Amino acid sequence: xxxxxxxxxxxxxxxxxxxxxxxxxxxxxxxxxxxxxxxxxxxxxxxxxxxxxxxxxxxxxxxxxxxxxxxxxxxxxxxxxxxxxxxxxxxxxxxxxxxxxxxxxxxxxxxxxxxxxxxxxxxxxxxxxxxxxxxxxxxxxxxxxxxxxxxxxxxxxxxxxxxxxxxxxxxxxxxxxxxxxxxxxxxxxxxxxxxxxxxxxxxxxxxxxxxxxxxxxxxxxxxxxxxxxxxxxxxxxxxxxxxxxxxxxxxxxxxxxxxxxxxxxxxxxxxxxxxxxxxxxxxxxxxxxxxxxxxxxxxxxxxxxxxxxxxxxxxxxxxxxxxxxxxxxxxxxxxxxxxxxxxxxxxxxxxxxxxxxxxxxxxxxxxxxxxxxxxxxxxxxxxxxxxxxxxxxx
Amino acid sequence: xxxxxxxxxxxxxxxxxxxxxxxxxxxxxxxxxxxxxxxxxxxxxxxxxxxxxxxxxxxxxxxxxxxxxxxxxxxxxxxxxxxxxxxxxxxxxxxxxxxxxxxxxxxxxxxxxxxxxxxxxxxxxxxxxxxxxxxxxxxxxxxxxxxxxxxxxxxxxxxxxxxxxxxxxxxxxxxxxxxxxxxxxxxxxxxxxxxxxxxxxxxxxxxxxxxxxxxxxxxxxxxxxxxxxxxxxxxxxxxxxxxxxxxxxxxxxxxxxxxxxxxxxxxxxxxxxxxxxxxxxxxxxxxxxxxxxx
Numbered sequence: 190x191x192x193x194x195x196x197x198x199x200x201x202x203x204x205x206x207x208x209x210x211x212x213x214x215x216x217x218x219x220x221x222x223x224x225x226x227x228x229x230x231x232x233x234x235x236x237x238x239x240x241x242x243x244x245x246x247x248x249x250x251x252x253x254x255x256x257x258x259x260x261x262x263x264x265x266x267x268x269x270x271x272x273x274x275x276x277x278x279x280x281x282x283x284x285x286x287x288x289x290x291x292x293x294x295x296x297x298x299x300x301x302x303x304x305x306x307x308x309x310x311x312x313x314x315x316x317x318x319x320x321x322x323x324x325x326x327x328x329x330x331x332x333x334x335x336x337x338x339x340x341x342x343x344x345x346x347x348x349x350x351x352x353x354x355x356x357x358x359x360x361x362x363x364x365x366x367x368x369x370x371x372x373x374x375x376x377x378x379x380x381x382x383x384x385x386x387x388x389x390x391x392x393x394x395x396x397x398x399x400x401x402x403x404x405x406x407x408x409x410x411x412x413x414x415x416x417x418x419x420x421x422x423x424x425x426x427x428x429x430x431x432x433x434x435x436x437x438x439x440x441x442x443x444x445x446x447x448x449x450x451x452x453x454x455x456x457x458x459x460x461x462x463x464x465x466x467x468x469x470x471x472x473x474x475x476x477x478x479x480x481x482x483x484x485x486x487x488x489x490x491x492x493x494x495x496x497x498x499x500x501x502x503x504x505x506x507x508x509x510x511x512x513x514x515x516x517x518x519x520x521x522x523x524x525x526x527x528x529x530x531x532x533x534x535x536x537x538x539x540x541x542x543x544x545x546x547x548x549x550x551x552x553x554x555x556x557x558x559x560x561x562x563x564x565x566x567x568x569x570x571x572x573x574x575x576x577x578x579x580x581x582x583x
Numbered sequence: 584x585x586x587x588x589x590x591x592x593x594x595x596x597x598x599x600x601x602x603x604x605x606x607x608x609x610x611x612x613x614x615x616x617x618x619x620x621x622x623x624x625x626x627x628x629x630x631x632x633x634x635x636x637x638x639x640x641x642x643x644x645x646x647x648x649x650x651x652x653x654x655x656x657x658x659x660x661x662x663x664x665x666x667x668x669x670x671x672x673x674x675x676x677x678x679x680x681x682x683x684x685x686x687x688x689x690x691x692x693x694x695x696x697x698x699x700x701x702x703x704x705x706x707x708x709x710x711x712x713x714x715x716x717x718x719x720x721x722x723x724x725x726x727x728x729x730x731x732x733x734x735x736x737x738x739x740x741x742x743x744x745x746x747x748x749x750x751x752x753x754x755x756x757x758x759x760x761x762x763x764x765x766x767x768x769x770x771x772x773x774x775x776x777x778x779x780x781x782x783x784x785x786x787x788x789x790x791x792x793x794x795x796x797x798x799x800x801x802x803x804x805x806x807x808x809x810x811x812x813x814x815x816x817x818x819x820x821x822x823x824x825x826x827x828x829x830x831x832x833x834x835x836x837x838x839x840x841x842x843x844x845x846x847x848x849x850x851x852x853x854x855x856x857x858x859x860x861x862x863x864x865x866x867x868x869x870x871x872x873x874x875x876x877x
Contacts, residue, residue: 228742229741230739231740236739238666238727268866268867271866303744309719316702316719318702320843322842323701393842394838396841398728399729400829
């Protein structure tokens with residue numbers, strides 16, 4: 190794991206101007222959160238008995254964890270397919286995953302009505318309903334948050350071994366660093382197993398919606414489709430993050446490596462699209478793509494966003510162009526996000542006359558959560574050895 | 584560093600097998616559920632209902648439900664089942680044809696909400712009645728997503744909310760499992776009793792007066808069957824009364840087949856974990872050997 194040693198803190202001041210803006214957005218979110226917990230969900234959200242799940246589930250949880258699959262996707266490459274060349278991407282990918290999953294977990298606490306009993310989900314194992322796909326998602330996500338922070342812990346220990354704000358942190362880091370490195374193989378394997386399980390189950394969850402979920406998304410293959418698309422999204426997240434980090438922190442861009450990663454994404458995305466359409470044809474549901482009004486429109490937007498990266502990255506020149514890489518990754522993520530919104534919200538129809546559009550507090554609580562995520566990312570990469578690659582030469 | 588093709592292929596085969604197991608490929612048979620022998624239920628006959636809503640009032644009273652005021656605060660005026668209303672009478676009117684329909688929990692034989700609920704807050708308990716246990720509910724509302732009849736309701740206006748649904752008056756003072764709605768109905772449009780007796784009764788009514796009814800008992804087979812059964816007026820199909828066309832397959836069947844196929848006995852995840860660990864270990868060994876080279 191020599192490549193890890195090359196990772197260095199970015200350094201520089203924390204409280205920059207953009208950071209203060211993020212702090213303000215987060216502050217608004219905190220105030221709205223207080224309101225949500227004091228007044229209840231009806232007062233603060235547009236949720237209703239028909240649309241019991243809104244953007245907190247469709248975006249913060251379902252899309253948020255998908256965007257948090259960079260760590261999973263890169264780990265498959267590095268640890269399973271043995272492509273050590275991508276190793277410098279592991280740590281930043283694990284960091285975004287850890288943040289994404291932690292924020293998703295936080296969003297669940299905000300969304301559920303009776304959050305004070307959440308601890309009973311993992312504790313009361315004798316009451317588990319093993320038929321429930323959501324139970325599996327809940328347990329796996331809880332476990333995976335812990336696994337991700339454990340995977341990332343060497344980055345913190347490496348720094349604290351040398352200098353720590355508290356003496357206890359220093360001695361703990363010195364003692365635990367070799368232990369965690371020995372155990373890492375078991376942790377990494379868990380980090381590969383858990384997303385395989387819960388990202389597919391996130392698809393299974395919506396099968397219980399039955400006739401309320403439109404035929405374009407309602408398929409017994411939804412678990413497999415969710416799993417494959419999340420891997421493609423994972424590579425896109427890493428490309429996007431690599432591009433943004435090199436831009437904002439003025440570091441050398443790993444253009445060649447990100448180009449090769451984009452190539453891997455093309456393979457996975459192609460597999461996804463083939464399966465997506467094969468399933469529609471097999472179920473005889475493709476006709477619905479032309480006859481379902483707005484549902485058809487959203488289906489084709491989703492499809493166009495997912496096909497676009499294939500076209501953009503078809504040539505080698507495209508794959509090696511930083512701008513094309515960035516745009517293709519962005520389209521990939523938008524396509525994957527819309528697939529999830531379609532499966533959880535837009536394709537979900539509880540009956541005539543019932544509608545949902547997120548309320549302003551719902552949106553700003555989401556913005557607040559995302560702002561917190563970005564702030565934590567900035568603090569951690571500036572202070573801890575996460576990003577590899579040298580600062581850009583002027 | 585070169586890729587070890589064999590390892591890569593093996594790894595892909597492993598992940599692929601697990602993923603395939605996670606899909607529809609390995610669906611195993613799932614036992615058809617039947618109502619318990621002591622199952623209780625209700626039978627609603629739309630030809631007898633006059634829309635007086637005495638049952639709506641009686642339900643509120645028996646279950647201590649709050650008033651859902653109209654804008655002028657003159658009446659208890661629920662417009663649908665909601666966090667304050669477990670039972671409602673709706674009107675269907677199309678030209679000359681008029682029918683009422685009573686809506687409340689159907690007490691499914693194989694309920695979607697029970698299949699959804701993570702630690703069994705919703706369960707079929709005594710007499711096959713689907714009941715809610717606040718001691719287990721975290722308010723995730725997956726039951727609302729899973730119910731094809733849109734029955735479980737959430738107390739959106741409360742900071743400490745509950746799930747609200749008909750529990751067949753199981754906690755009624757002095758008269759548990761004696762639904763107030765059936766007790767007050769002046770026309771016996773809704774009656775309660777043993778599920779098996781009610782089903783027989785419904786079949787008899789259909790046979791005795793086939794001209795009066797739609798030729799179907801809703802709930803006999805729909806969505807795997809329900810302990811609340813419905814008869815509709817001739818010329819008023821159940822879809823018109825707001826019942827979904829579910830077919831005979833239980834709502835949770837597909838999802839549970841997939842979950843069971845993959846997770847039965849937790850074997851697939853355990854095997855996959857061992858394979859993943861072995862591949863990582865092998866790769867790492869190769870890697871450190873390479874690093875050791877000058």
